[in-house]
Amino acid sequence: MKAFTQHFGLVVPIDRANVDTDMIIPKQFLKSIKRTGFGPNLFDELRYLDVGEPGQDCSTRPINPDFELNQPRYAGASVLVARDNFGCGSSREHAPWALDDFGIRVVIAPSFADIFYNNCFKNGLLPIVLSAEQVAELFDQVAAEEGYSLTVDLAAQTVITPAGKVFNFEIDQFRKDCLLKGLDEIGLTLQDSEAIKKFEQAHLASRPWLQASEEKFSA
Amino acid sequence: MAKTLYDKLFDQHVVAQRDDGSVLLYIDRHIIHEVTSPQAFEGLRLAGRTPWRVSANVATPDHNVPTTIAERAKGVEGIVDDTSRIQVKTLDDNCDEFGIVEFKINDDRQGIVHVVGPETGASLPGMTIVCGDSHTSTHGALAALAQGIGTSEVEHVLATQCLVAKKMKNMRVNVVGVLDEGLTAKDIALAVIGAIGTAGGTGYAIEFAGSAIEALSVEGRMTLCNMAIEAGARAGLVAVDDKTLEYVKGRPLSPKADDWDAAVSQWRELVSDEGAHFDAEVELDAASIKPQVTWGTSPEQVIAVDQLIPKAEDQADTVSRDSVSRALSYMGLKGGEALSEIGIDRVFIGSCTNSRIEDLRAAAKVFEGRHVASSVKEAIIVPGSQQVKKQAEQEGLHTIFEAAGAQWREPGCSMCLGMNADRLGQGEHCASTSNRNFEGRQGAGGRTHLVSPAMAAAAAVAGTFVDFREL
Numbered sequence: 001m002k003a004f005t006q007h008f009g010l011v012v013p014i015d016r017a018n019v020d021t022d023m024i025i026p027k028q029f030l031k032s033i034k035r036t037g038f039g040p041n042l043f044d045e046l047r048y049l050d051v052g053e054p055g056q057d058c059s060t061r062p063i064n065p066d067f068e069l070n071q072p073r074y075a076g077a078s079v080l081v082a083r084d085n086f087g088c089g090s091s092r093e094h095a096p097w098a099l100d101d102f103g104i105r106v107v108i109a110p111s112f113a114d115i116f117y118n119n120c121f122k123n124g125l126l127p128i129v130l131s132a133e134q135v136a137e138l139f140d141q142v143a144a145e146e147g148y149s150l151t152v153d154l155a156a157q158t159v160i161t162p163a164g165k166v167f168n169f170e171i172d173q174f175r176k177d178c179l180l181k182g183l184d185e186i187g188l189t190l191q192d193s194e195a196i197k198k199f200e201q202a203h204l205a206s207r208p209w210l211q212a213s214e215e216k217f218s219a
Numbered sequence: 220m221a222k223t224l225y226d227k228l229f230d231q232h233v234v235a236q237r238d239d240g241s242v243l244l245y246i247d248r249h250i251i252h253e254v255t256s257p258q259a260f261e262g263l264r265l266a267g268r269t270p271w272r273v274s275a276n277v278a279t280p281d282h283n284v285p286t287t288i289a290e291r292a293k294g295v296e297g298i299v300d301d302t303s304r305i306q307v308k309t310l311d312d313n314c315d316e317f318g319i320v321e322f323k324i325n326d327d328r329q330g331i332v333h334v335v336g337p338e339t340g341a342s343l344p345g346m347t348i349v350c351g352d353s354h355t356s357t358h359g360a361l362a363a364l365a366q367g368i369g370t371s372e373v374e375h376v377l378a379t380q381c382l383v384a385k386k387m388k389n390m391r392v393n394v395v396g397v398l399d400e401g402l403t404a405k406d407i408a409l410a411v412i413g414a415i416g417t418a419g420g421t422g423y424a425i426e427f428a429g430s431a432i433e434a435l436s437v438e439g440r441m442t443l444c445n446m447a448i449e450a451g452a453r454a455g456l457v458a459v460d461d462k463t464l465e466y467v468k469g470r471p472l473s474p475k476a477d478d479w480d481a482a483v484s485q486w487r488e489l490v491s492d493e494g495a496h497f498d499a500e501v502e503l504d505a506a507s508i509k510p511q512v513t514w515g516t517s518p519e520q521v522i523a524v525d526q527l528i529p530k531a532e533d534q535a536d537t538v539s540r541d542s543v544s545r546a547l548s549y550m551g552l553k554g555g556e557a558l559s560e561i562g563i564d565r566v567f568i569g570s571c572t573n574s575r576i577e578d579l580r581a582a583a584k585v586f587e588g589r590h591v592a593s594s595v596k597e598a599i600i601v602p603g604s605q606q607v608k609k610q611a612e613q614e615g616l617h618t619i620f621e622a623a624g625a626q627w628r629e630p631g632c633s634m635c636l637g638m639n640a641d642r643l644g645q646g647e648h649c650a651s652t653s654n655r656n657f658e659g660r661q662g663a664g665g666r667t668h669l670v671s672p673a674m675a676a677a678a679a680v681a682g683t684f685v686d687f688r689e690l
């Protein structure tokens with residue numbers, strides 16, 4: 001997995017609550033069997049004026065000039081700020097893949113939906129929870145100042161504004177470590193193979209029907 | 220110490236505790252579909268890994284499969300859309316390569332993952348169940364700890380039989396009193412989401428309890444747990460009772476003979492202990508619930524059929540004024556209208572929320588002796604599985620649908636998310652029994668209204684929203 005330590009990047013504001021994963025990457029793009037290439041279709045329905053289909057050349061499609069990602073002042077943004085409950089709905093990991101492929105490294109919101117939040121960490125994307133007031137402050141500042149960029153320091157758990165104001169954020173230790181070191185979570189879990197085997201043996205022995213049903217199942 | 224049902228299920232599956240409070244949680248059953256698994260199998264291959272316990276896995280294609288008889292007839296090769304066909308074939312290939320049991324496209328056990336799991340007995344009480352799909356919460360109706368996971372986690376579960384998990388908080392939603400005749404779990408689900416909001420359950424496992432939940436059938440409880448995710452909760456749960464056991468008994472993969480008795484004695488414990496601590500409790504009076512209809516683009520934007528659609532200017536703060544006005548404009552509404560002013564273009568009865576036999580019976584009851592309104596372009600009925608389809612045909616429900624002018628289709632996710640050809644057109648209003656009314660969910664520019672099967676059937680007949688009891 002990609003490591004995340006520090007990041008300095010331009011902020012793009014998406015002033016909506018309940019940004020769902022259908023919005024982040026519409027279903028027609030989920031037919032890909034790859035992990036990459038979703039960037040051009042990030043927020044497809046908001047970004048383009050026509051109906052997007054997989055395999056299109058997005059550079060020739062009519063764009064919606066009102067949508068933030070299309071505004072020249074936000075070109076190259078890598079920090080996305082949004083309102084409550086970001087990433088709700090479908091569990092599709094294509095949502096963080098699309099954000100990542102587009103170049104977003106950090107998403108800041110007052111709250112995130114659980115599965116999306118979790119999926120971010122598997123892909124080297126950092127979701128940061130700040131209070132609704134702090135997020136509102138960021139929205140005001142982004143609107144007021146062209147080129148507004150933030151510094152995010154994962155080790156220190158801070159977001160630093162251009163004026164030097166510091167916001168602290170919470171993150172659990174395990175996720176932080178994995179992200180800082182870019183650890184392969186499966187490899188890490190397999191270090192506990194013995195414990196898993198031991199547990200499994202006792203667990204299945206006390207629930208013989210789990211295996212009995214599986215024999216039938218495979219038959 | 221008194222434990223909640225969730226605590227019990229969680230604790231029974233802890234393999235190892237980590238310093239940061241997360242645990243390795245053992246997974247009993249892993250269900251796989253074609254959309255969220257290809258990248259996970261690819262990851263396994265690249266790392267040279269194999270599934271930890273191959274028999275814990277079961278797969279079936281559902282999201283992409285066509286639902287017309289003509290397109291289904293030739294199996295996977297007959298899928299017209301290239302990318303859909305490749306995805307379904309990729310699932311077949313991956314399952315064959317790794318030795319995973321798959322109910323293939325025209326197998327008589329194929330269907331939507333969340334319908335197939337419980338109906339085959341692949342999902343049982345007391346299990347931990349995961350699937351790369353957020354509506355895995357459905358299986359919690361059997362008192363199983365069931366939750367949706369992302370693709371990286373699919374790979375992790377395949378390789379290790381474990382999930383890295385953190386304990387959620389406990390919420391209990393008590394629904395007391397008696398639901399009016401003909402109202403269903405769908406109305407309860409929407410009323411709960413209307414009450415607590417789409418983020419109300421974030422960080423919680425929700426246990427649904429109370430007399431109105433006890434009165435629900437197990438299928439109804441599935442509808443309710445299905446939509447726990449729309450309330451923000453990754454898992455929904457209902458305690459084991461006689462109905463649960465009756466439902467599970469005799470399923471193809473359920474325990475038999477001595478195993479059954481041993482299982483039952485363990486499963487009987489799958490209830491929250493008296494005095495167990497819940498971090499949050501919500502109470503709802505079933506008698507106050509009327510048929511629910513969503514008007515906006517989030518499941519929490521829901522009203523009773525006789526209420527008026529809200530106006531943006533009546534909202535308390537700017538954030539909600541903004542979201543209401545954005546939803547109204549997407550839905551082509553002004554605010555303040557009655558639901559009966561909305562013209563319905565299409566009707567969809569199906570999805571893992573409402574495609575089980577009871578749902579189809581409820582819809583058939585409304586369709587019987589009536590006809591789909593001429594203003595409605597299409598009403599499609601999509602059973603949740605091959606088994607549901609077979610049962611419905613034995614009961615003659617399909618002839619009622621067809622006589623009413625509705626289309627009877629082959630099982631799959633269909634217009635719930637429109638990855639196949641079943642989609643809404645730009646600006647079309649749909650009465651849908653699915654679970655998400657997000658912008659573009661059922662087709663770009665499509666306008667979804669979530670309702671129960673009876674309400675969807677009534678909307679098909681009336682061409683607009685009416686209380687099905689007054690049709």
Ligand code: SF4
Nearest residue numbers: 354570571632635636
């Ligand atoms: S029916 Fe809809 S919600 Fe259910 S699994 Fe299929 S796409 Fe997802």
